[in-house]
Amino acid sequence: MLREISPRVRRILPSEQENLIRCAARIRTELQQGVKKPYKDLIDVSWGDAHRLGMKPLSFVRQVIAACLYPALLQSGRLPIDAQQRAQRLMAECEGGSVGSYTASRGIPHVQRSVTDFIFRRDGGVPSNPENIFIFNGSQCALSFVLKLLAQGEGLPQTAVLTPVPTYQTFTMALAEQGVMMVPYQLCEEEGWALKVEELRRVLRASRGHCSPRALYVINPGNPTGHVQSRKSIEEVIRFAAEEKLFLMADEVYQGSVHGEESVFVSYKKVLFEMGQEYSDSVELASFHSVSKGFMGECGLRGGYVELVNLDPAVMGVAHMLLSTMSSSAVIGQIALDILTNPPQPGDPSYPSYSKEVRLSQDTLVRNMRLAQEVLGGLPGVSCQVVWGGIYVFPRLHLPPRAVELAKKQGVEADLLYCSRLLEEAGVCAGPGCEHGQKEGTYHLRFCVMTPPENLEEMLRRLKTFHIRFLSEFS
Structure with missing residues (x-):
């Protein structure tokens, strides 16, 4: 039997977000079982996983992979010639x-x-x-x-x-x-x-x-x-x-x-x-x-x-x-x-569709990032530095003292309390700043914006409603 665990493994601290992930799984199951909630679905933006959040894969990537996995597709006539050639070369x-x-x-x-x-x-x-x-x-x-x-x-x-x-x-x-x-x-x-x-x-x-x-x-x-x-x-x-x-x-x-x-x-x-x-x-x-x-x-x-x-x-x-x-x-x-x-180049058969899909992805990121910062900038008790790159927003939460005190009594960080309530009451799963490290006495929220615009718009609508209600409760 395994009785002793390596000291190095023991030094790995559990994620602050594990409870949120388990809670999100429970809520998703309850929604599938018909349990009534103030929301019809769960929006999980705590992951930096674009496809999980609803973004579509690039066609050329999947065409080449599909042909490599099932070479019979090369004779199907369904793939662009450059996708076939790439698969054959690889x-x-x-x-x-x-x-x-x-x-x-x-x-x-x-x-x-x-x-x-x-x-x-x-x-x-x-x-x-x-x-x-x-x-x-x-x-x-x-x-x-x-x-x-x-x-x-x-x-x-x-x-x-x-x-x-x-x-x-x-x-x-x-x-x-x-x-x-x-x-x-x-x-x-x-x-x-x-x-x-x-x-x-x-x-x-x-x-x-x-x-x-x-x-x-x-x-x-x-x-x-x-x-x-x-x-x-x-x-x-x-x-x-x-x-x-x-x-x-x-x-x-x-x-x-x-x-x-x-x-x-x-x-x-x-x-x-x-x-x-x-x-x-x-x-x-x-x-x-x-x-x-x-x-x-x-x-x-x-x-x-x-x-x-x-x-x-x-x-x-x-x-x-x-x-x-x-x-x-x-x-x-x-x-x-x-x-x-080594993506498709101008003149390649797949280039027009590939460049269009990449541009759509990039345009979605730019649009979503601007929308998120605009909404956050209009919320009381929130400040957000301008985001120049990446796929996350990391706003600072200026939480009421009563909320901070309640979190201390519960033995958790105040932004983890905030995220737990956001998940239960609004069906939005986001990451607390304490998961990522932050100056003592400051609190943050991390969420991914690499998602279809309609998903982000709904997520921000729920966040805004919840945030105002949370501030009112603890002010």
């Missing part, structure tokens, strides 16, 4: 011509080359080497892999990672699982959730007496905050990492979801290489991307990659060895990754 890259085969541990070489070509184009000609591309079942697996390379020691020599607050729960769980300490640095809410180097210096100095900070983790565009770093900000972070000899981990999975009029995504790698050899030859960097976010939204297909830059050859050797102990990533996710990084 199957030819698989052992035995089948997507049911294992692939090389780092991924299908053809897909690795697609990723490097994508990075080369994205970064304006900055070189990328397929040998530095490691493909995983999503970016979260890639993050855990890099943390495993970094992790060592207990106590003073224990590896630590400077981590933004707010952040998302699964990353903090991954830190605990790998035995890595989290050193939180606060993003500046009053300045649009800006990343301040002074804050990085402060927490680094404070942490060095009880752990060994070895890496700096950044999320750009931010999750859950939606901030987008400027080139100047990225340069400052790179200089700081170089001065302190910190390994940079750049989570850039929302790079295809920048929608602010004054914002543009610039990768950490591009800035690093444009800062000159003093930095481009020495700063160690891992950059992550995924098919789960942005216009593709293929969370369930599980495809992502990490590009490792400037690692010592001996460390790269260990990385290859470590990866060989794992099963290769899912081939279907690799196919989606190939399409993300």
Whole structure:
């Protein structure tokens, strides 16, 4: 019998949202059984899962995958010729011509080359080497892999990672699982959730007496905050990492979801290489991307990659060895990754429909984000920084003291109390700020806007009605 649990596993803290998820499941079952509620359905916007929220998959992605899974479709005459050709090419890259085969541990070489070509184009000609591309079942697996390379020691020599607050729960769980300490640095809410180097210096100095900070983790565009770093900000972070000899981990999975009029995504790698050899030859960097976010939204297909830059050859050797102990990533996710990084081009038969569907997805995100911020801006007791990227809104809740006191009596955070009531009374499931970390005495709400407009409109209508009633009750 299993009697002892690993101390690392025990250090993984349960999600604050687990009770909300269980409650949402109960409510959904009750609605199906005909139990009368003030609402006819449950709206769950707590997930960053576009398809779960009603967005449609891109046709070309599914056509290629369908043909790879069932090659008889290639003779059906129902698929565009370029979808057929892509499927045939990808199957030819698989052992035995089948997507049911294992692939090389780092991924299908053809897909690795697609990723490097994508990075080369994205970064304006900055070189990328397929040998530095490691493909995983999503970016979260890639993050855990890099943390495993970094992790060592207990106590003073224990590896630590400077981590933004707010952040998302699964990353903090991954830190605990790998035995890595989290050193939180606060993003500046009053300045649009800006990343301040002074804050990085402060927490680094404070942490060095009880752990060994070895890496700096950044999320750009931010999750859950939606901030987008400027080139100047990225340069400052790179200089700081170089001065302190910190390994940079750049989570850039929302790079295809920048929608602010004054914002543009610039990768950490591009800035690093444009800062000159003093930095481009020495700063160690891992950059992550995924098919789960942005216009593709293929969370369930599980495809992502990490590009490792400037690692010592001996460390790269260990990385290859470590990866060989794992099963290769899912081939279907690799196919989606190939399409993300090498989509249909002008002149291809599928290009008109593909570009139309991508544009619809992007337009929906922009429209929804503006609507959400407009509604939130008109609510008393709510303030929301402008969101420039990503798929979430993270407004601050200025809750009445009586509500805060009630939450304390119940042993929960006030925004968790708020979300519990929102779920029960309005049928809306959103994430509480305490799930993501926040300054003491502040409360927030996170919800995803990557959903059909009519869903968001109904969700915001319920939120507005509930919020005004909640304030009235506790004022």
